[in-house]
Amino acid sequence: EVQLVESGGGLVKPGSSLKLSCVASGFTFSSYGMHWIRQAPKKGLEWIALIYYDSSNKYYADSVKGRFTISRDNSKNTLYLEMNSLRSEDTAMYYCAKGAHYWGQGVMVTVSS
Amino acid sequence: DIQMTQSPSSMSASLGDRVTITCQASQDIGNNLIWFQQKPGKSPRPMIYYATNLANGVPSRFSGSRSGSDYSLTISSLESEDMADYHCLQYKQYPWTFGGGTKLELK
Numbered sequence: 001e002v003q004l005v006e007s008g009g010g011l012v013k014p015g016s017s018l019k020l021s022c023v024a025s026g027f028t029f030s031s032y033g034m035h036w037i038r039q040a041p042k043k044g045l046e047w048i049a050l051i052y053y054d055s056s057n058k059y060y061a062d063s064v065k066g067r068f069t070i071s072r073d074n075s076k077n078t079l080y081l082e083m084n085s086l087r088s089e090d091t092a093m094y095y096c097a098k099g100a101h102y103w104g105q106g107v108m109v110t111v112s113s
Numbered sequence: 114d115i116q117m118t119q120s121p122s123s124m125s126a127s128l129g130d131r132v133t134i135t136c137q138a139s140q141d142i143g144n145n146l147i148w149f150q151q152k153p154g155k156s157p158r159p160m161i162y163y164a165t166n167l168a169n170g171v172p173s174r175f176s177g178s179r180s181g182s183d184y185s186l187t188i189s190s191l192e193s194e195d196m197a198d199y200h201c202l203q204y205k206q207y208p209w210t211f212g213g214g215t216k217l218e219l220k
Contacts, residue, residue, distance in 0.1 A: 035209075045149075045157065045200055047209035059207045095156060100147050100204055101168075103156040 002026040004096050004104035011110045016086055022079040022096030022104055030054075030074035032099070036081045038092035039106075046092075049081065064090075086111045115140045115203050119212025125220040132188040136201035136212045141182070145205035148177055148186045151198045160199075161186060193219065 008020040036049045049070040050059045069082040093106040116139035144164035149157035159168045161177035174189045201212040
């Protein structure tokens with residue numbers, strides 16, 4: 001059974017940094033591209049980043065390009081999202097996803113002074 | 114970027130009604146579209162993939178169709194457990210883009 005478990009969220013001030021983690025199990029993590037997708041409170045879904053299975057390619061939404069970095073450690077079956085220069089509009093539930101079919105339960109990030 | 118225009122943004126319907134939600138793609142996405150159901154406090158659940166294919170475990174009252182650049186999710190006979198938010202996603206090209214969502218409520 002595919003399982004994705006996010007962690008690392010919390011309340012932070014504007015301009016600060018945070019690093020999210022997503023531990024994967026139930027599949028060969030090193031064989032699949034992985035995504036981060038977020039959802040602001042009472043809003044729609046926004047895809048924000050993709051990393052290839054071997055980290056050879058990364059893609060970002062314009063809204064986070066240059067501030068967020070997606071990475072992975074295949075030896076630890078773990079996906080990361082490093083978020084810098086956080087803004088109030090980054091407040092959202094952050095999901096990791098394997099393809100578009102398997103999603104974690106999400107982790108909340110709140111950016112507020 | 115490909116824009117996905119989803120309608121309606123909200124709707125109310127009665128049990129047993131036939132309900133249709135639509136997403137219009139601004140560019141050709143082929144059949145690279147997924148419909149999700151999302152209930153409060155939960156992650157999105159894939160319902161329909163590749164525009165017309167029912168995901169595992171999804172009741173047969175759900176169906177997906179395509180007409181040109183318009184993609185539809187239909188619930189043939191609404192049940193109480195279907196009250197949720199619904200989202201479409203195009204995965205033809207990056208950035209992936211979602212429709213704005215539809216909130217389905219009981220009348």
